[in-house]
Amino acid sequence: MAVAANIHPGTQNEAPAGDPAETVLFQMDGNPMPPLADAGYVPVGRNQRLRYARFVARRSPRRGTILLLSGRNETIEKLFETIKDLGAIGFDVVTFDWRGQGGSSRLLRNRNKGYLDSFDTWRDDIEAIFKSVVLPDCHAPYYVLAHSSGALAALYAGPNMLTRASRMVLLSPFVGFGPLPLPPQWVGRIAHWLVALGFGSMRMWGKAKPADRQPFVTNRLTSDAARYARNRKLAEERPDLSLGGPAVAWVAAASRAIARVNSPSHYSQVKTPTLFVIAGSDQVVSAPAGVRLANAMRSAASVTVDGARHELLQEADLFREQALAAVDAFFRED
Template sequence: MASQAELRHRHEERPLLDAGPEGVLFQMDGNPMPPLIDAGHLQVEDDQHIRYARFAARKAPKRGTIVLLSGRNETIEKLFETINDLGGFGFDVVTFDWRGQGGSSRLLRNPNKGYLDSFDTWRDDIEAIFRQVVLPDCRGPYYLLAHSSGALAALYAGPNLLTRVSRMVLLSPFVGFGPLPLPPNWVGRIAHWLVALGLGSITMWGKAKPDAAKPFVTNRLTSDAARYARNRKIAEERPDLTLGGPTVAWVDAAARAIARVNAPSHYSHIKTPTLFVIAGSDRVVSAPAGARLAGVMRSAASVTVDGAKHELLQEADLFREQALAAIDAFFRDD
């Protein structure tokens, strides 16, 4: 395996970021970085790389390490506030950008397009992080905290995580499509047909280019104007870290992953104790689908934060503190 110095040198011709420790992470006013242990890039197959970071607990006793999985079109920088809170609970945190977004390798020549041909890729990203960062360098026990499509990836990889992860918390899990003009079953079918026609790289919905200027009043993510403005500013200052709307292939991959994790033949093999935290006013993913899956998984339970929008940890304090309390309590019971 190449050393970190070799990997940084390899990517000098196409630097990802130009601010923060060793040029890996980006800081700005109003979004301070938590205590950092390490940050860099992991080489994976086909000379692709994953940008990752490790952050230190701020409080003793040290309770282990949380592996934090973000959602689609999220970056490490957007998670700084949450990482700081988890550090205050006594956890080290490892997080990373999925391949296809953020500061990791993009999978199409056009970096604005959020592309994925299978959730196998994101499952492999989880495996790479555990093998190269978590298992050799981080204190146990290990916990998984995942949001939205990151939660879908966690469930997709779930049968392989029992011997590594003590507990999982899934926030606003993307296990069913939210409100769309078409029935959910048709979304996946149409995307699959378009992929078969060779149109997987076109944008399925939304704008093809990142849209950092989307006004707060039309957003479906959070009711907190200040956090929304902070995240918009990150996107404005670092547009290279953001994406446009999902491609047809990404939607097809998500639909297939959703079908898989909702199948008894799959979820019956997820033995890790799991808490689903449902956003009661979610208009991005299907909250009822998350509650249903939690109800049939023997290893799972669920709690609903009434009134909360999709991004629970970017929400107003009234909702965000409930989600954080659920995370802390569930991991404390281990």
């Protein structure tokens, strides 16, 4: 059951139910909210909840519903521009904040740490949103559009997706670690050892506080200065919705999930037609790993946006429009 609720800065875990859905989300100049159907919370786990929002298409005929899965440290608000664009080509959109980030329940007392003990949690989040929001309230057919670690979660849940989604598009999928000081296999091993020693909640890398953002010229996420500035302003105005660097347990969980989705015994069970959209200049996740996995999967194919950085939906128009065109074309084939 989904319930509407109000968010107040810094106190979203005690928000009262029954207030207007628009107040669940945060608007600011330069980042207006698309046409909203409803928003609120879905209960999950033990006294936990997911903040979700459902948006309506801006044109007819309506082509179905996209479940939009964000990456680590992304929020519903960061996706407003993309949701507007998807609505303009006929799609309703449902999206949510994963457990452990955004306006959903955090998993540590220290809200700044990006913590996750297993991608089973995010797989269960996907299922909860389907059962509580998508299946009862949204127009079929259903599609999945996922970015980065959201794409990893979609593949992790992939064997169950055939009964849920007609097609999936995975943008800059996190199926292999990007450039790191150590070989990727050692990153997972070290994180696993640290978790076993009781250091799972320790920050693995990155900034301690959400407001600690690097300047545009050194960022690896996007070549678009305006969109980078908008997202930085969002994080500065609502630091309670953002995270610092990932915790050791998050890295260990991601490493296990990456190993699983790259296993033939797993990906052979992913029957949903899937398109991998690879960012050609990705310095956050491994672009070659995405191409290799797409080639290995019978149900998948890949395209590469040459020159694009990791955040394809936040990139310069030259790259972003190519990614959105690939989404539009692939979903039209259904």
